[in-house]
Amino acid sequence: MAIEESAHQLVNVVTLLVSAVIVVPLFKRLGLGSVLGYLAAGLAIGPFGLKLFTDSQSILHIAELGVVMFLFIIGLEMKPSHLWDLRKQIFGLGSFQVIIAGIILTLIGLCFDNVSWQTAFVCASGFVLTSTAIVMQVLAERDELGTERGQQMVSILLFEDLLIVPLLAIVSFIAPHQANSAELANQVSVWQEIGTAALALAVLVAAGLWLLNPLFNLLARSKIREIMTATALLVVLGSALLMETGGLSMALGAFVAGVLLSESHFRHQLEADIEPFRGLLLGLFFLGVGMSLNLAVVIENWALILFSVIALMLGKGACIYIVARIAKSSKADAIERAVMMAQGGEFAFVLLAAAAGQNVIDGTTQANMTAVIVLSMALTPLALIAHGRWISPYFTQKSQNEDEIEQQHPTILIGHGRFGQIINELLTACGYQTTVIDYDPQTVAGMNKYGDKTYYGNAERPELLLAAGIEEAKLLIVAIDNKEQALRIVEFAREINPNLHIIARAFDRLHTYALYQAGANEIIRETFDSALRAGTRALESLGVPVNKAKEIKEYYFQRNRKVVEILAEAYDPNIKIFQNMPAMEKAREENRKTIQEITEILNKP
Structure with missing residues (x-):
């Protein structure tokens, strides 16, 4: 029972x-x-x-x-x-x-x-x-x-x-x-x-x-x-x-x-x-x-x-x-x-x-x-x-034309959050003028109050980018954390201005591949530099001499960027990453080369 x-x-x-x-x-x-x-x-x-x-x-x-x-x-x-x-x-x-x-x-x-x-x-x-x-x-x-x-x-x-x-x-x-x-x-x-x-x-x-x-x-x-x-x-x-x-x-x-x-x-x-x-x-x-x-x-x-x-x-x-x-x-x-x-x-x-x-x-x-x-x-x-489907877009569309771009500059920065703010502060400190666009009304209001001119708008809209001067711009920096939106912005910008230099923020390696294919010249993975610094500190903590740890860091930085460019050519968004066998084999081959080079650095007198 x-x-x-x-x-x-x-x-x-x-x-x-x-x-x-x-x-x-x-x-x-x-x-x-x-x-x-x-x-x-x-x-x-x-x-x-x-x-x-x-x-x-x-x-x-x-x-x-x-x-x-x-x-x-x-x-x-x-x-x-x-x-x-x-x-x-x-x-x-x-x-x-x-x-x-x-x-x-x-x-x-x-x-x-x-x-x-x-x-x-x-x-x-x-x-x-x-x-x-x-x-x-x-x-x-x-x-x-x-x-x-x-x-x-x-x-x-x-x-x-x-x-x-x-x-x-x-x-x-x-x-x-x-x-x-x-x-x-x-x-x-x-x-x-x-x-x-x-x-x-x-x-x-x-x-x-x-x-x-x-x-x-x-x-x-x-x-x-x-x-x-x-x-x-x-x-x-x-x-x-x-x-x-x-x-x-x-x-x-x-x-x-x-x-x-x-x-x-x-x-x-x-x-x-x-x-x-x-x-x-x-x-x-x-x-x-x-x-x-x-x-x-x-x-x-x-x-x-x-x-x-x-x-x-x-x-x-x-x-x-x-x-x-x-x-x-x-x-x-x-x-x-x-x-x-x-x-x-x-x-x-x-x-x-x-x-x-x-x-x-x-x-x-x-x-x-x-x-x-x-x-x-x-x-x-x-x-x-x-x-989400019918009411929210109405208010979004209604507010999209609130800000008109008053002045065009050779450099356009999309996104003024924790990532974009550092970039803009560095550029303006060196005397470069930027056109900054952000889609968060609170961020826009706060930065304008602080004194950093920021325009409110959805940079995914072609007319906003055109108003910002994308056709004549020299540099576009995409610093937003929305992966799909970043891809669409890069694709449109590259189509409109083939000579434009595009620097884009990437969420991860797969996003990096997609951005390369979309037309970005340089892709910055948002956690790559900090992870590399942490890895270098870990090597030093394990007894690797400081000068060798620094040399490995510099090598890995350049090597990894090159590997990403190579693997981007084999990337197919329609195939899951671990089912793309040519890309997997290429990644293994490049990884073996990386390990061999780092071993040689460690063994140098």
């Missing part, structure tokens, strides 16, 4: 993995994103699909740990000083958005027939809480967690996580009571919940300040890797459990623990230990959300649910847009934030369950709102795709 039960559990695990492995890459390949892939896979294998799983709530409860671990990793990247700098965004921007959206969504709820203000308020409050899992996943996939707009969204999510206890207290306060004694007891219970939450937070902070670092130092001396991994999991799950016991969200507890460990020298080790669990459990969470979509309820009340989803997402999105614009975000950023954060979140399920348990809302309302929130989460990836 036990063997059969164990086998059944193994089948469940394999089913979850198979559904994710098949569906998620497919959706990703189709450009629909991994989140929608997980949701679709969950719906397919859940109780309202193939019925391979019947208890989606238990899976959701376990998989919520993925969100918890995600917040822990975010906390590791956010030092207390940085968190303090974000206090205005967390409590100012976050509270402003929540209050405005709460009021508007409550008014929308009152527009429905036979809906009390208590029901409207609870449903609105649940929908105001954005899905931390979805927003964080999208920001992570776009590598925007560290950007200014990413930090603003993270700040709002943190404030919403803090709201769960006050909202639960309000639900208890507005719940119908049978007697004054019961009401008094309920008020006492509310204050107990607030006190318990404050105490749990204080205990966690104290443990983080005075216990965790000494504990990791002690365990590190054992040099047992699995013990460190187990301790990392203990810290995450323990902090989550402590916060849940105190009535706060588990994700908030993990985030606080991460912040407290952000200045520890074990930070990178903790991140490496937690990351694999985070990815798996976060995927499982989205699978659980897909399973929890009750198609029977949706079909039975499809008109009400569909109208509610549209009304609440549009209402919340409008509020987010208004708050973002008041906070001086651009129209494009405000619209993108509104689309990304317009859904309801996972913490709404907790609030709705508490409200139903205290008779603030009935079971039908809870079921309908649960379906509304799950559908809003499922629609968010589709809304983001639509935004």
Whole structure:
């Protein structure tokens, strides 16, 4: 019997993995994103699909740990000083958005027939809480967690996580009571919940300040890797459990623990230990959300649910847009934030369950709102795709002609970021004038304020390059980090001006080959020089004399550039690099020559 039960559990695990492995890459390949892939896979294998799983709530409860671990990793990247700098965004921007959206969504709820203000308020409050899992996943996939707009969204999510206890207290306060004694007891219970939450937070902070670092130092001396991994999991799950016991969200507890460990020298080790669990459990969470979509309820009340989803997402999105614009975000950023954060979140399920348990809302309302929130989460990836294809290009196209090139110079520099700024500073210091173009409005505004004239525009547009004087220019420097865009710029420039000298920034060796074929004269791999310097220091550290290490460095620099030119002729973008046998054999031959030459340098007296 036990063997059969164990086998059944193994089948469940394999089913979850198979559904994710098949569906998620497919959706990703189709450009629909991994989140929608997980949701679709969950719906397919859940109780309202193939019925391979019947208890989606238990899976959701376990998989919520993925969100918890995600917040822990975010906390590791956010030092207390940085968190303090974000206090205005967390409590100012976050509270402003929540209050405005709460009021508007409550008014929308009152527009429905036979809906009390208590029901409207609870449903609105649940929908105001954005899905931390979805927003964080999208920001992570776009590598925007560290950007200014990413930090603003993270700040709002943190404030919403803090709201769960006050909202639960309000639900208890507005719940119908049978007697004054019961009401008094309920008020006492509310204050107990607030006190318990404050105490749990204080205990966690104290443990983080005075216990965790000494504990990791002690365990590190054992040099047992699995013990460190187990301790990392203990810290995450323990902090989550402590916060849940105190009535706060588990994700908030993990985030606080991460912040407290952000200045520890074990930070990178903790991140490496937690990351694999985070990815798996976060995927499982989205699978659980897909399973929890009750198609029977949706079909039975499809008109009400569909109208509610549209009304609440549009209402919340409008509020987010208004708050973002008041906070001086651009129209494009405000619209993108509104689309990304317009859904309801996972913490709404907790609030709705508490409200139903205290008779603030009935079971039908809870079921309908649960379906509304799950559908809003499922629609968010589709809304983001639509935004990226039709809305975002409109604003991009609209802003493309903002800057007119006032003065043409023989040297054109495309890209004024961390790479291009060094080039421009060197050229201007030597007295050369440059025409600098960048596509980041914040960079353009900042550099112009600093005194470095920079034009805003998309250098991929032929008319912009022509306006910059590409036909008569002597030198073009392509310093952007977008590989495909850099190739197209080089190709167009070479076609228009055959005598133009082109220096291009390359991401890696394959990009270098493509740039050579596109017509660039010189290609600078963005990490080659720093890697060569690091390799030279490594040789010196291993006992190679400084003069020989320097000679090897100079030889390798020239030799590698020559090899890249040779291999570029054999490069075919339509053949995968390790399947291009002529190129592979040529690379081996050149590598043997390189090793032989370096050996001769080492053996010279």
